[in-house]
Structure formats: structure tokens, C-alpha cells
Amino acid sequence: MIKKEKAEKLYFDALKGRAEVYNFIGRNKEALADTNYLFTLTKIKNIKRQEADVLMLMANIYGSLGQFKEMQKIIEHARTIYRMIKYKPGEASALITLGFLYEQFRNYQKAIAYCKFSLNILKKTDNKIEMANAYNNLGSIYNSLRNFKEALLFYKKALKLRRKTHDKRGESESLNNIAFVMEDLYNYKKALHYYKCSLKIRKEIGYKNGEAITLLNLGHLYKILGDYKKAAKYQQESARLFKEIGNIRSLATILNNLGQLYHLSGSSEKAIGYLEKSLTIRRKLKDISGTVYNFKNLGYCYIDLMKLSRAKKYLKQALNRANILRMRSVIPEILLGLVEIDLYQNYLECALEKINKTLEIANQISSKKDKGSALCALGRLYSIKNEREKAQRYFLNAIDILKKINEPFILAKVYYYYAENLIRNCNRAEGIIYLKKARKIFKKAGTEVWLSRVNELMTKLPKAQ
Numbered sequence: 001m002i003k004k005e006k007a008e009k010l011y012f013d014a015l016k017g018r019a020e021v022y023n024f025i026g027r028n029k030e031a032l033a034d035t036n037y038l039f040t041l042t043k044i045k046n047i048k049r050q051e052a053d054v055l056m057l058m059a060n061i062y063g064s065l066g067q068f069k070e071m072q073k074i075i076e077h078a079r080t081i082y083r084m085i086k087y088k089p090g091e092a093s094a095l096i097t098l099g100f101l102y103e104q105f106r107n108y109q110k111a112i113a114y115c116k117f118s119l120n121i122l123k124k125t126d127n128k129i130e131m132a133n134a135y136n137n138l139g140s141i142y143n144s145l146r147n148f149k150e151a152l153l154f155y156k157k158a159l160k161l162r163r164k165t166h167d168k169r170g171e172s173e174s175l176n177n178i179a180f181v182m183e184d185l186y187n188y189k190k191a192l193h194y195y196k197c198s199l200k201i202r203k204e205i206g207y208k209n210g211e212a213i214t215l216l217n218l219g220h221l222y223k224i225l226g227d228y229k230k231a232a233k234y235q236q237e238s239a240r241l242f243k244e245i246g247n248i249r250s251l252a253t254i255l256n257n258l259g260q261l262y263h264l265s266g267s268s269e270k271a272i273g274y275l276e277k278s279l280t281i282r283r284k285l286k287d288i289s290g291t292v293y294n295f296k297n298l299g300y301c302y303i304d305l306m307k308l309s310r311a312k313k314y315l316k317q318a319l320n321r322a323n324i325l326r327m328r329s330v331i332p333e334i335l336l337g338l339v340e341i342d343l344y345q346n347y348l349e350c351a352l353e354k355i356n357k358t359l360e361i362a363n364q365i366s367s368k369k370d371k372g373s374a375l376c377a378l379g380r381l382y383s384i385k386n387e388r389e390k391a392q393r394y395f396l397n398a399i400d401i402l403k404k405i406n407e408p409f410i411l412a413k414v415y416y417y418y419a420e421n422l423i424r425n426c427n428r429a430e431g432i433i434y435l436k437k438a439r440k441i442f443k444k445a446g447t448e449v450w451l452s453r454v455n456e457l458m459t460k461l462p463k464a465q
Helices: 004-024 028-045 048-064 068-084 088-104 108-125 128-144 148-164 168-184 188-205 208-224 228-245 248-264 268-285 288-304 308-324 331-344 348-364 368-384 388-405 408-424 428-445 448-459
Strands: none
Touching (some): 004 028, 048 068, 048 088, 068 088, 088 128, 128 168, 168 188, 168 208, 188 208, 208 228, 248 268, 248 288, 268 288, 288 308, 288 331, 308 331, 331 348, 348 368, 368 408, 388 408
16 A cells, blocks of 8 residues: 555655656646646645756746746746755756846846856756756857857757756757757758757657747748748648647747748738737747848838838847847848838938948957848948949949848849849849849749839830940
């Protein structure tokens, strides 16, 4: 006959295990119901270690739902208990999670400090699973800081430990994260390989939230590669999974991405619908950094619709928030949207000031994509001013940079604007060559707006003499 204490422990472990499985497969409401019941039980029994363990699980569930403020409160509570009972492994686990949270809040120095503090504890206990988690979080923080060398170093340390401990979920996370860095380094072939390896594992083990994240990332990669049909397919599949598991924060990201895709494909009105849905969710969640991307993309949509005052309003809102939150990686694209408006309105000095600021930030954050886009804007500006040699130099510099990093859509736009400049300067033959290059990329991407611009320019070409 099983003793009462042993029976209670078995019941507790079974219920906790069920909550973990529910969270893993995306049934977050059931997972929360189980953890809330377990928390009540531990409070009644006054078993502090189990109480803190339940709080850690509860915090992870809120993290899966993207509710980071609630997650932080619970983790702090768990850490207090672990410290009170002097349980070091639990404290280290709480510190790792706090490191993750401070990264979400963009307090990177604090995030690094928590992760390194946790590693000091873990090395003494030789807890390889939690050490891998700490290395993974450090990789993520350094990636956010655009220190890709350090990011890869820590991600690979995490991957090695996770393979040693047969942690399939962790392995899939490390592969996904290494792919993310490869994408930032413009090594798209390797990025695709690592994403597909991650997706395969996540499907095999039934990790729905992870599967949705990797699908989202694949959609983003195919967008960069100019294959918008594939990009939309992956994003829509990701949206279905996030909706199914109740991850509203990530669903808002997908809606924003789909809005951007429809805008690039030439359906600005449809894009605005998706972007406004995303913005509504993010406002409810008080996700200020997320709204920056919504405002930026809405600004670009209204530029295409030639509603320039509304476009400027959204882009300025995006810029103000990005500056406050120190979101430097997104600022160049916002500034270039405002440059677009200045060029339309012939405010060339204002445009030049913003382009120079964009180049300054692009160089600081080592963004070749933004540098190429800014040089293209300079080419357009000097083309408008009829300074032909300067315009040509900037266009060719932009083309050279963008060809090296494999940014097809942005490259196609530079081809278009350079062709426009060549035709304006009576170099019809070379202009046609670059228009054909642009058309080939736009056709593959399915961007109707840009295809129509190319065709319109083709019809306006002067007859060959």
C-alpha cells in the first residue's frame, strides 16, 4: 500500500508533468489551470521548494503567451523563495529566466549580468541543462547587440551541451538561433539549412510554439530572398499555430509581417488591414516596441497610396518611439521612409540630412542593407539635382554592396532607379539592361506595383535612333 506522503508526491508530479505537456503542445489555458491548482496545494502544505518550482512553470507558461510583465512578477517571487531556502539550482534557473526577460525589456547589460551570475552558480553544480540555457540566452543578448561573433560562440556552446544531454527541444532552439545569426550575416544558404533542421525536430517532438516560431523565421527569410509566395505560405501557417495555442503577442508579429508582405506585393489597402489588426493587439498588450514596426509599415503603405501627410505622421511616431527605446536597427528604414516623402516633395536638403544620418547609423550597426539603401537614396537625390556623375557613383556603390549580401528586392529597386537615371541622361541602351534586371527580380517576387512601374517606364522610352 502506498503511503499518503508518497501518493501525494506522485499526484503532484503527475499534475506538474501534465501542465508541462500542455504548455509544450500549446494548450496554455489547461497548463495554467493545472499550475494554479498546484500552487494552491503547495501553499496549503507549505512546501516551499515545490511552491517555487510551480511558480517557475507558471512563469514559463506566461512567457509562451508573451505576457512578460506577469512572467517577471512570478519569477521574482520564485527567486525569493529559492534564496530563502538556499536552493542554488532553483536560484540559477530563476536568474537565467530574468536574463531572458531583461533582454525583452532591452536592458541588455542587466540581462548579461543575470546570465553570467547564473553560470557562476551552475558551474559549481555541473548542471549542463541549465548551463545550456544560460549560454543560449547570452547568445540571444549578443545577437540583439549585433555582436554576431559572440552570439555564435554562445549559441554553439548551448547546442553542444544540448546534444550531450539529448535535449531535443533545446537543440531545436539552438539550431533556430544559429540560423537567425546566419541570416544577419547574410549567409542565407546556411540560415535556411539550420531553420529546416530546427523545424524537422520541432515537428517530430510536437513542439507547436517552437514550430510556429521557426515557420515565422522561414517566412521572413523567404521575404528577404524575394519569394513572397513562399514567405506568405510560411507566415500564414505560423499564424494558424499561434492562434491555436493562444500566443497573441506572436500573432501580432505575424499580422504585421503579412501586412508588410501585402504592401510589397502591391496590395497596400489589404496590408493596412493586417497592420491595424496587429497594432490593436500590441496596444492592448502595451507592446510599445512592437508598435514601432506597425507605424513604420503603415507609413510606407500610405507613401504608396500617395497620402503623404498621413505617411509622415506614422513614420514620425515610429521614429520617436524607436529613439526613446534605442531601437537603432529599425531607425535607418524609418528615416529612409521620411526621405522618400522629402524626395516626392522636393525637399532635397531635408532628404540629404536624413540620408547622412541613415549612413551614420548603418555604419555604426554594420548594416550593409541599410547602407546600400541609403546610397541608392543619394543616387536618386543627385539625379534629381542633375549631378549625373555623383548620382551614377552612388547607384553603382549601392548595387555593389547589395549584390554581395544577396538582397534581391532592394537590389531590384536600385536597378530601377539607376535605369531611370540612365534614361534621363539619354543612355537608353544601358537603361533597358537594368530595367530588365529589375523586372526579372520583381516578377519572381510577384510585386505587381514594381512590375507596373518597370513596364510604365519601358513604354515611355524614347525610340532608338
